[in-house]
Each structure stands twice: as C-alpha cells, then as structure tokens.
Amino acid sequence: MPARNHSQWLANPELKEGEWIDSRVYSDQEIFNDEMEKIFKRVWVPVCHESELPEPYDFRTTSIAGEPIIVSRGPDKEIRAFLNVCPHRGMLLERRPSGSFLEGQPSGNPKRITCMFHAWQFDMKGNCVYVAREKEGYQDRLCKENVGLRRLRCEVKFGGFVWVTLDDSPKVSLEEWAGEPFECLRESIDAEPLEVFHYHKAIIDTNYKLWHDTNSEFYHDFMHYHNRVTGFNDAYFARKNFAFKHGHVVVGTFEVNYENYEGFESRAELSFPHLPPNQWYMVDLFPGMNFNLRGSALRCDIVTPLGPDKVMIEFRGLGLKRDTPQEREIRINHHNSIWGPFGRNLHEDLIGVAGQGTTMRPHTEQRRILHGRQENQTIHDEVGMRHYYDEWGRWMNRLPNDPEKSWHERNPAEAAAAAE
Amino acid sequence: MQKNGHDAASVVRDTIYRATMALDDQKWDDWLNLCDEEFHYRISAFSPEINKDMIYLQGKRKDMEGLVKLLPKHNTDHSPLRRHTSVYTVEVADDMSSAEAVSSFVIYQNMLDGVNSHLDSGESRLFLVGKYYDKFKLEDGKAKFVNREVRLDNRRLDKGSHWPL
Numbered sequence: 001m002p003a004r005n006h007s008q009w010l011a012n013p014e015l016k017e018g019e020w021i022d023s024r025v026y027s028d029q030e031i032f033n034d035e036m037e038k039i040f041k042r043v044w045v046p047v048c049h050e051s052e053l054p055e056p057y058d059f060r061t062t063s064i065a066g067e068p069i070i071v072s073r074g075p076d077k078e079i080r081a082f083l084n085v086c087p088h089r090g091m092l093l094e095r096r097p098s099g100s101f102l103e104g105q106p107s108g109n110p111k112r113i114t115c116m117f118h119a120w121q122f123d124m125k126g127n128c129v130y131v132a133r134e135k136e137g138y139q140d141r142l143c144k145e146n147v148g149l150r151r152l153r154c155e156v157k158f159g160g161f162v163w164v165t166l167d168d169s170p171k172v173s174l175e176e177w178a179g180e181p182f183e184c185l186r187e188s189i190d191a192e193p194l195e196v197f198h199y200h201k202a203i204i205d206t207n208y209k210l211w212h213d214t215n216s217e218f219y220h221d222f223m224h225y226h227n228r229v230t231g232f233n234d235a236y237f238a239r240k241n242f243a244f245k246h247g248h249v250v251v252g253t254f255e256v257n258y259e260n261y262e263g264f265e266s267r268a269e270l271s272f273p274h275l276p277p278n279q280w281y282m283v284d285l286f287p288g289m290n291f292n293l294r295g296s297a298l299r300c301d302i303v304t305p306l307g308p309d310k311v312m313i314e315f316r317g318l319g320l321k322r323d324t325p326q327e328r329e330i331r332i333n334h335h336n337s338i339w340g341p342f343g344r345n346l347h348e349d350l351i352g353v354a355g356q357g358t359t360m361r362p363h364t365e366q367r368r369i370l371h372g373r374q375e376n377q378t379i380h381d382e383v384g385m386r387h388y389y390d391e392w393g394r395w396m397n398r399l400p401n402d403p404e405k406s407w408h409e410r411n412p413a414e415a416a417a418a419a420e
Numbered sequence: 421m422q423k424n425g426h427d428a429a430s431v432v433r434d435t436i437y438r439a440t441m442a443l444d445d446q447k448w449d450d451w452l453n454l455c456d457e458e459f460h461y462r463i464s465a466f467s468p469e470i471n472k473d474m475i476y477l478q479g480k481r482k483d484m485e486g487l488v489k490l491l492p493k494h495n496t497d498h499s500p501l502r503r504h505t506s507v508y509t510v511e512v513a514d515d516m517s518s519a520e521a522v523s524s525f526v527i528y529q530n531m532l533d534g535v536n537s538h539l540d541s542g543e544s545r546l547f548l549v550g551k552y553y554d555k556f557k558l559e560d561g562k563a564k565f566v567n568r569e570v571r572l573d574n575r576r577l578d579k580g581s582h583w584p585l
C-alpha cells in the first residue's frame with residue numbers, strides 16, 4: 001500500500017480484535033491512574049532479593065504505586081514489609097535505600113526503626129515501642145499499642161525474591177499467582193540460595209508496558225546483532241511462547257551459540273543447577289516483571305511506572321550464593337556483556353522503547369499498535385502481548401483496542417462468572 | 421621530585437589526556453594504541469542497594485578490540501559522549517618502569533538523538549561522573565595503559581552505552 005492519508009492512517013487494520021490495540025493505552029494519564037489503583041495496588045510485586053538483606057536488622061526501601069515501602073529482616077530472620085510511613089505525622093521512616101537498624105540513629109536506639117522527626121520507635125515486627133513523652137501528650141487517649149506500622153503481605157519465593165502486595169486480601173495467593181509460569185525455572189532457581197551481583201536502574205520516557213512488551217516478544221531480535229548471530233537457527237525459530245493464567249507468559253528454551261559472536265564464549269560450564277547447557281528461559285509476569293535465565297546468569301527486571309510516559313526499570317543479575325570469586329566473575333561477564341548497562345543488547349532494547357515513548361506522548365494522536373503476528377505460537381508470534389492485553393482489559397474493564405469501552409460488556413459470560 | 425620522575429609524570433598525564441581526546445572523538449584505534457598488549461579495562465561501581473562492588477563491563481585488550489570492531493553492526497545512540505578529565509595524582513615507581521594515576525571525569529552526552537532530536541539535539545546532559553584509576557608501563561619515554569578502572573558514581577544509567585568510557 002502506498003503512504004496513507006489521515007483517515008486511512010486512523011482506520012482499523014485488517015486484523016481481528018485482540019490483534020491490535022489503541023495507543024492511548026500507552027499514553028493516557030487517566031488510564032495510567034486507573035492502572036495504579038486497579039492493577040499495581042492489587043498484584044504481587046518482587047521488590048528486591050533476600051540476599052540484599054542477609055543479616056538480622058538489615059533493611060531495603062522501595063515503593064509500589066507511589067506508596068513507600070520498607071522491607072526488613074527481624075532478629076528471627078523473617079523478612080517483613082511495612083509502609084515506610086510514620087503513623088504520627090507521615091514522615092518517611094527510613095530515607096536510605098538500604099542499611100541496618102543495628103546501628104542507633106541520631107533520634108533513636110539500635111534495633112529500632114526510628115522516625116527522626118519526633119523519635120517514635122518501632123520494632124522489627126512493626127510494633128510501636130516508644131512514643132516520646134507519651135503520657136504527657138496523650139494521657140490515656142492514645143497509646144503506643146495502637147499506633148503500629150502498616151504491615152504488608154510479604155513472601156520470599158521463586159528463587160529468593162521478596163514479594164509484596166499492597167492488597168491485604170489479594171485475589172490469589174502468590175503460589176497461585178505465579179507458580180505455573182515459574183515451573184520451568186523452579187528446579188534451577190530453588191535448588192540452592194541465589195545472590196544478587198548486579199544492580200542498576202534506568203528511568204526512561206516511555207510507558208512501562210512498552211518495556212514489558214519488548215520482554216514478551218522476540219521479533220525485535222532483528223535489532224540485536226548479538227541475538228541474530230547467536231540465535232537465528234531452526235531451534236530458535238521453533239522456540240515456543242506459552243501463555244499462563246493471570247496474563248503471564250513463558251518463552252521456551254533453545255540452545256544459544258554464543259561462540260558465533262566474536263569474542264564470546266559458551267556459558268555451559270556455569271549453568272544453573274538442573275539447567276541443560278546454554279539454555280535460555282524467559283518468564284514474563286503480568287503486569288511488568290521479567291525473569292530471564294540465560295544459562296549461567298539470572299536477570300530480573302522490575303518496573304516502577306512513574307507516569308503514562310515514564311518508567312523506572314530496576315535491573316538485577318543473580319548467581320549462586322556459593323560461587324567462588326572466579327565463578328562469580330565469569331557469571332558477571334556473561335550477564336553484563338549482553339545485559340549490563342554497557343552490554344550489547346540492553347542499550348538497544350532501551351533505545352527501542354524510548355523511541356516508542358517519543359511517538360506516544362500524552363495527547364499525541366491515537367494510533368493502532370499491531371500485535372497480530374501469528375506463527376503457531378513460536379518465537380516471533382506476538383501471542384505474548386495478545387495474552388497480556390486480554391488480561392489487562394479484564395483488570396481495567398477497558399477494551400485495549402477501544403479503552404473507553406467496557407471489557408465486561410464485551411465479555412458478559414466471563415464477567416458474570418467472575419462476579420460470582 | 422628528580423628531573424626524570426617529573427618527566428615521567430608529565431608523560432603519564434599527557435597519555436591520559438590523549439586517551440580523553442581519542443575517546444571523545446570515538447577514535448577507538450587511537451585509544452587502543454595508547455594501551456599495552458596486557459591492557460585490562462573495567463567499568464565498576466559500588467551499589468549501596470545490594471551492598472556490593474559491581475563490574476558493569478570488563479575485558480582484556482583483545483576483548484576491547486573485538487568490542488569496538490563490532491560497533492558498526494550494533495544499533496547505538498548517536499549522541500557523542502565527551503568528557504572533562506582532571507588528573508589528580510601520578511605516582512611513578514622508584515625504578516621508573518611503571519606508574520599509577522587517579523583522575524576524575526565528568527562525561528556529558530551531547531544530544532544528537534535525545535528523546536526527540538527535534539527538541540533535544542544540541543543540548544548537553546550530564547551522563548556519568550566518576551574516577552579513572554589507571555596503571556601504566558613506562559618504556560622508551562612512553563607511558564602505556566596496562567590497566568584502566570572506570571569507577572562510576574552513577575547507578576542510574578538510563579539508556580546506557582555501547583562505547584568504552
């Protein structure tokens with residue numbers, strides 16, 4: 001077809017519903033606000049890894065849907081999560097990204113979470129244990145027993161990640177949420193303790209779903225020289241996408257030929273436990289978390305959406321806790337030569353989604369974004385995105401290709417079943 | 421310092437600044453020509469988030485040669501990276517065969533692509549801040565890099581880069 005005029009450009013493509021979506025899904029502020037309330041405040045999010053807080057009283061801070069969160073390990077070694085908010089007048093309890101409560105702070109005692117503002121103190125279970133001049137100010141009207149922290153559901157699972165949800169009664173347990181997609185990796189990541197060796201973050205002017213889309217489709221391997229030369233073979237093109245309940249997708253494995261990229265080596269020697277050499281599995285969890293095991297190193301991406309056109313992505317790399325320094329260094333090289341901030345692929349992926357973000361700024365004209373490749377669910381089939389947006393429509397009650405319209409009205413039978 | 425030691429220190433300084441210009445101009449071969457066969461390169465940072473020293477990229481001279489040779493095959497942000505380097509200290513070994521230097525650097529991204537080149541091109545944005553920890557072999561009045569550690573303060577790296585820093 002020659003270049004199109006305006007109405008041709010805006011016309012629906014000759015594809016079935018579900019095979020394309022409306023770009024407002026990636027650019028509209030109201031839709032974004034809705035996503036925070038209806039999705040991010042209700043799902044399980046892997047906020048960090050247990051190896052980031054190995055000792056009693058260690059802590060990490062993070063956030064979900066704008067709510068600040070503190071994760072800490074108690075003297076009983078249990079990891080717990082709380083809102084990082086002081087119940088007195090709303091001060092952020094801990095300002096650092098990480099540290100230990102073993103040390104006392106200028107306003108408070110060791111082994112306590114102390115609010116620096118008026119010195120209220122909390123223990124590792126979130127109990128308020130000290131209110132400065134409690135009786136003098138509150139007499140018997142308010143006591144520390146009733147002003148504990150807001151605790152959050154928190155579980156350590158699937159390779160030692162710390163999962164938190166803001167929802168006290170989540171729709172499903174964490175096991176039901178992600179157990180099935182993790183089945184392909186479970187033996188490998190749960191055989192023994194893992195440890196994070198890599199962390200960096202990117203803040204990109206794009207929608208968080210565009211990052212997840214990129215992680216859910218391999219058609220874009222055309223932009224990665226590395227993946228073309230190490231991947232494109234019969235086994236690669238036979239690689240399958242598997243859709244799971246709750247909008248998750250797994251990309252099945254194949255054997256990567258790393259030696260085909262000049263200067264790179266096989267990763268066989270340091271394969272994760274129970275993983276055949278040079279295999280590569282990818283788990284994409286709704287609404288935007290990715291676990292990627294390339295033989296010798298596990299990568300995990302966690303998105304923190306900041307606006308319809310802004311996302312923070314945290315990148316982690318993990319190896320086995322028992323690695324010798326030599327083994328660890330090899331894993332780090334394997335991970336970072338491709339996936340590091342100065343590696344061969346990650347820079348290209350980020351340029352790709354930043355470019356999409358540029359054309360889908362808030363208030364840009366709505367367009368059709370095609371998700372319609374059908375290749376028997378194999379590697380360049382866009383089934384991963386279709387599956388994701390079907391789930392997205394369900395959670396948001398919006399049709400991805402016409403987001404002002406109700407998903408439930410279009411799917412009355414399923415909506416009725418869900419209501420029961 | 422004796423005359424010789426003083427000369428050696430200025431050769432080291434000069435080599436660091438030549439490397440700065442070669443990297444600024446993406447003259448990768450000129451940069452590698454300042455490096456010994458034994459050269460080892462590493463970009464590192466400390467992450468308080470995970471409480472670990474990290475290596476973001478590393479390689480021997482041969483690896484770096486391969487990396488720059490394949491750059492034309494890779495899609496890359498076109499915005500040049502340019503730096504200010506200040507040599508802080510140069511320590512020449514007593515036997516005058518080697519030297520170590522510490523420099524600070526600030527790398528700017530001079531936008532060509534940006535997010536939207538229509539708006540961003542021409543602007544310079546702070547990209548990376550850190551220190552170079554360099555080791556040199558001194559021979560025939562020349563200083564050759566045997567080691568460069570690019571120690572970054574940044575852990576927020578946004579799009580990152582394909583290029584040696």
Ligand code: FES
Pocket residue numbers: 086087088089090091115116117118119120
């Ligand atoms: S706000 Fe925390 S003690 Fe007052």
Ligand SMILES: [Fe+2]
Pocket residue numbers: 214220224345349
């Ligand atoms: Fe990619």
